[in-house]
Amino acid sequence: MMTLAELDAIKAKLHSQMMLRKEESGTAETEGNGTYRKHVLVCGGTGCTSSGSMGIIKKLEEELKKNGIENEVKVVKTGCFGLCALGPIMIVYPEGSFYSMVKEENIPEIVSEHLVKGNVVERLLYSETVTENGIKSLNETNFYKKQHRVALRNCGVISPENIEEYIALDGYQALAKVLTQMTPDEVIQTVLDSGLRGRGGGGFPTGKKWQLARNLVKDADQKYVCCNADEGDPGAFMDRSVLEGDPHVVIEAMAIAGYAIGATQGYIYVRAEYPIAVERLRIAIGQAREYGLLGENILGTGFKFDLDLRLGAGAFVCGEETALMTSIEGNRGEPRPRPPFPAESGLFQKPTILNNVETYANIPQIILNGADWFASMGTEKSKGTKVFALGGKIHNTGLVEIPMGTTLREVIYEIGGGIPNGKAFKAAQTGGPSGGCIPAEHLDIPIDYDNLISIGSMMGSGGLIVMDENNCMVDIAKFFLEFTVDESCGKCTPCRIGTKRLYEMLEKITSGNATLEDLDKMEKLCYYIKNNSLCGLGQTAPNPVLSTLRYFKDEYLAHVVDKKCPAGVCQDLLTYKIDPDKCKGCTACARKCPVGAISGTVKEPHSIDTSKCIKCGACMATCKFGAIVKE
Amino acid sequence: MAFKKSVVAFSQTPEQEQKLMEVINKEKGHKGALMPVLQQAQEIYGYLPIEVQTIIAEEMGIPLEKVYGVVTFYAQFSINPKGKYKISVCLGTACYVKGSGDVYNKLQEVLGINGGELTPDGLFSLDACRCIGACGLAPVMTINDDVYGRLKVDEVEGILAKYKE
Numbered sequence: 001m002m003t004l005a006e007l008d009a010i011k012a013k014l015h016s017q018m019m020l021r022k023e024e025s026g027t028a029e030t031e032g033n034g035t036y037r038k039h040v041l042v043c044g045g046t047g048c049t050s051s052g053s054m055g056i057i058k059k060l061e062e063e064l065k066k067n068g069i070e071n072e073v074k075v076v077k078t079g080c081f082g083l084c085a086l087g088p089i090m091i092v093y094p095e096g097s098f099y100s101m102v103k104e105e106n107i108p109e110i111v112s113e114h115l116v117k118g119n120v121v122e123r124l125l126y127s128e129t130v131t132e133n134g135i136k137s138l139n140e141t142n143f144y145k146k147q148h149r150v151a152l153r154n155c156g157v158i159s160p161e162n163i164e165e166y167i168a169l170d171g172y173q174a175l176a177k178v179l180t181q182m183t184p185d186e187v188i189q190t191v192l193d194s195g196l197r198g199r200g201g202g203g204f205p206t207g208k209k210w211q212l213a214r215n216l217v218k219d220a221d222q223k224y225v226c227c228n229a230d231e232g233d234p235g236a237f238m239d240r241s242v243l244e245g246d247p248h249v250v251i252e253a254m255a256i257a258g259y260a261i262g263a264t265q266g267y268i269y270v271r272a273e274y275p276i277a278v279e280r281l282r283i284a285i286g287q288a289r290e291y292g293l294l295g296e297n298i299l300g301t302g303f304k305f306d307l308d309l310r311l312g313a314g315a316f317v318c319g320e321e322t323a324l325m326t327s328i329e330g331n332r333g334e335p336r337p338r339p340p341f342p343a344e345s346g347l348f349q350k351p352t353i354l355n356n357v358e359t360y361a362n363i364p365q366i367i368l369n370g371a372d373w374f375a376s377m378g379t380e381k382s383k384g385t386k387v388f389a390l391g392g393k394i395h396n397t398g399l400v401e402i403p404m405g406t407t408l409r410e411v412i413y414e415i416g417g418g419i420p421n422g423k424a425f426k427a428a429q430t431g432g433p434s435g436g437c438i439p440a441e442h443l444d445i446p447i448d449y450d451n452l453i454s455i456g457s458m459m460g461s462g463g464l465i466v467m468d469e470n471n472c473m474v475d476i477a478k479f480f481l482e483f484t485v486d487e488s489c490g491k492c493t494p495c496r497i498g499t500k501r502l503y504e505m506l507e508k509i510t511s512g513n514a515t516l517e518d519l520d521k522m523e524k525l526c527y528y529i530k531n532n533s534l535c536g537l538g539q540t541a542p543n544p545v546l547s548t549l550r551y552f553k554d555e556y557l558a559h560v561v562d563k564k565c566p567a568g569v570c571q572d573l574l575t576y577k578i579d580p581d582k583c584k585g586c587t588a589c590a591r592k593c594p595v596g597a598i599s600g601t602v603k604e605p606h607s608i609d610t611s612k613c614i615k616c617g618a619c620m621a622t623c624k625f626g627a628i629v630k631e
Numbered sequence: 632m633a634f635k636k637s638v639v640a641f642s643q644t645p646e647q648e649q650k651l652m653e654v655i656n657k658e659k660g661h662k663g664a665l666m667p668v669l670q671q672a673q674e675i676y677g678y679l680p681i682e683v684q685t686i687i688a689e690e691m692g693i694p695l696e697k698v699y700g701v702v703t704f705y706a707q708f709s710i711n712p713k714g715k716y717k718i719s720v721c722l723g724t725a726c727y728v729k730g731s732g733d734v735y736n737k738l739q740e741v742l743g744i745n746g747g748e749l750t751p752d753g754l755f756s757l758d759a760c761r762c763i764g765a766c767g768l769a770p771v772m773t774i775n776d777d778v779y780g781r782l783k784v785d786e787v788e789g790i791l792a793k794y795k796e
Contacts (some may be wrong), residue, residue: 050765050778086768234723237764270672273763274709310663311670314706316761330665332704348662389727391766398767429724450633465724479727483761489704621785 003300004176007167014168021093021157023392023401036074039093043156045080046237046276046397048087052104056088059104061140063111071114072403079245081145081156086126091138091156098138100126105164134468142414143388143396148377150385151199151361151400155245157396160280163287166248172293174364175252179301182367186358187260188214191363193371194384199318200252200356201431202536203382203449212343213261213353223263224347225254226354226375228324229270229277232316233432234483236463239357241399243270243277246361247284247438251294251307253360256367258305261353265306269324272311281309316433316487321346323489334491335535356385356461358387376406382448390416393423393463402447409443412466421467427551431460431607433487434540436547437473454491455546456541473552474559480544488537495538498529501546510570512563519556523549564631574630582627589619589628598619632659640683650675651683652723655690665693665701669708678709714749714756714792718742721761731770735759737787738772754795 020039040049042057052219055078064070081089086100090110097112097120106124113119122130129143137142147154158165165173177189192207200231213223227250231239243250254266270278284308288294296304308330317323319331324349327333346352362384375383382404388411391397395417402411408428412418419425427437436457438445445451449459467476481503490496505522508514526542526549531541549556558564578589578598583605588604590598597613600606605627608619620628654671658664668687679702688695695765702708720726720735739745742755749756763772768780779790 016704040648046764047767050763050768084765087767109730232761233768234727234762235725236762237766240764264663273760309668312705313666313708314672314761315704327666328700332700334704360681391769397725397769432724463724465728467728471728476728479724593684 044077047084053088174367199358253363473566494532725766
């Protein structure tokens with residue numbers, strides 16, 4: 001068992017070392033920071049690991065040894081810094097030098113020049129940080145300037161595999177405060193007052209959920225605290241980054257929730273597709289038990305709480321709360337009707353709360369800084385910050401955390417750096433398969449739960465995929481429907497059969513066989529599915545169709561009436577042609593064509609026989625003169 | 632999701648059987664133990680043929696139809712063996728808008744199999760997956776533990792060639 005004094009002692013011991021990584025500590029190399037004069041932080045999140053950061057760490061350790069400074073420079077494998085597009089990423093503190101797209105062959109130079117001699121290798125820095133007047137701090141770059149990190153506070157700062165680094169930055173202090181200074185009702189009141197709403201997408205007030213679980217069933221012999229880490233939205237990786245970068249924050253918050261509702265056991269249901277997150281959670285739970293922060297008599301207060309991991313197995317519907325609980329019980333992850341709500345009868349028929357990872361990541365900060373601090377951020381009805389995973393046709397793919405009320409334009413153009421290759425913005429997709437596409441006319445709307453719903457999309461868990469003029473909106477709607485058809489659990493008919501019929505209608509449109517009447521039928525079917533499905537999956541499945549119908553009706557009409565795909569995506573509606581003015585008659589395309597559909601004499605414009613053409617696009621990829629067009 | 636019956640006859644080593652029994656004995660009696668047992672069994676055998684499901688059902692006292700129901704519900708459980716090299720193409724939204732659908736089609740064409748199938752020589756199996764979270768590298772595919780990012784369709788054949796050697 002650990003006492004409060006011991007917790008504080010660990011914090012005091014490591015605190016000054018950790019302050020080295022805070023840029024406010026100044027750029028000068030100060031003495032008395034402990035044994036290490038520099039910390040090199042390398043991102044070990046999934047994005048950077050995929051682009052080779054583990055090799056970087058190995059090389060770095062070799063080079064430090066070679067130069068005999070392995071006891072002066074500390075290498076720390078952290079979680080996600082956010083700027084995944086520029087991975088692998090490496091930061092050197094106390095200077096805060098941000099090296100991006102680091103290659104193994106760069107390491108000897110960085111070690112000998114920067115870490116030994118103190119000369120920053122400007123050429124290899126993130127170009128945004130290099131200005132005429134010297135090197136800018138990372139927090140002044142466009143990507144980070146407007147961000148405000150609450151849930152991601154420790155991501156990219158601490159080592160997720162070292163509980164002491166978490167403790168050094170106020171970790172487990174919120175749990176200590178709750179256990180020694182607050183009653184469960186006070187905890188719930190604080191969460192209620194903060195205005196925190198569920199970050200998984202639904203936006204239900206978190207405090208309200210806890211209150212129900214505490215009060216609804218008075219004489220329960222067991223209650224459960226669950227964490228939804230089954231982040232299934234394709235293109236969303238907020239929760240994964242929190243788990244990979246700061247797993248203890250979730251453990252601490254779940255223990256706080258356990259104290260608040262009177263539960264002694266928790267489960268984290270995490271996607272098996274996130275091996276790094278699973279591994280770090282395992283390590284973190286083990287360390288928390290070892291330090292006595294999970295288990296019996298926590299911090300000597302008599303409070304008991306323990307956690308277990310449950311791995312998902314690739315079923316999107318298990319993100320729905322009742323389906324998730326059914327899955328933890330060891331069954332097919334099918335949802336069940338509510339009521340009874342989980343607060344009354346959830347996991348193993350006991351009162352249960354389920355919150356999402358990002359929701360939990362806010363809790364310790366709310367306890368330590370107070371409800372008013374949290375409620376001062378954001379809009380009237382949506383408090384705090386929200387993490388978004390930026391993806392698709394955008395420069396700065398990655399993870400951002402912004403105060404609620406920031407506009408989409410700021411997120412896409414300022415933080416995200418805009419659309420690559422000079423293409424025009426077409427839509428932003430939020431909320432994954434449950435959400436919708438937001439057109440350019442709504443770019444200035446402040447992002448919060450209610451605004452997004454009013455324009456036909458939803459907050460969702462935080463995936464934000466940007467699409468440009470080359471994306472066909474009918475095709476995107478079809479893509480999402482294919483997903484929901486695949487992921488519908490099959491329990492209720494409106495979702496099982498309805499989504500399939502909806503998908504077939506979209507296929508009819510993209511193959512040029514639909515009539516205007518089909519469009520009307522399709523809309524009717526959308527509302528039917530929404531109104532009659534059992535769970536959130538079916539109730540929201542038609543949203544991608546409805547929102548594209550609402551904002552991009554002209555694209556649907558082009559497919560249906562003119563039999564054309566304006567974005568040039570839907571193969572059945574395209575014809576490849578050769579522009580005779582641009583064609584030089586080089587014969588490259590004719591040689592590449594797999595079906596011999598291209599003919600012509602050398603040095604004369606060629607032509608494509610559309611009856612033979614299989615629309616593979618090989619000619620277009622081959623032509624050096626841009627003479628081949630599809631329309 | 633379509634489930635085809637495997638053509639490969641099932642066989643197991645004594646070590647595999649012993650490991651499975653250890654897993655079952657460790658988890659049996661815990662609440663909701665079936666999923667963790669199936670996950671570990673798949674790690675031991677690489678897939679979950681009906682023979683393995685039968686052992687689990689009998690040892691845990693759970694009806695086989697329930698075991699089968701759970702196995703076929705979740706995308707991660709496979710009742711067919713996978714290739715020596717497991718290819719997964721991400722068809723998550725971020726990869727899809729950047730052209731991973733074309734990469735997936737190219738792989739089916741080059742390998743001569745559909746998604747979810749295994750090449751006759753047992754070398755490659757091909758699956759689509761939903762977001763591995765490396766959206767910054769889109770479009771992405773993985774072959775066993777190797778990640779290939781910022782893929783172009785014409786790189787596919789060269790990458791496969793590396794594994795055929």
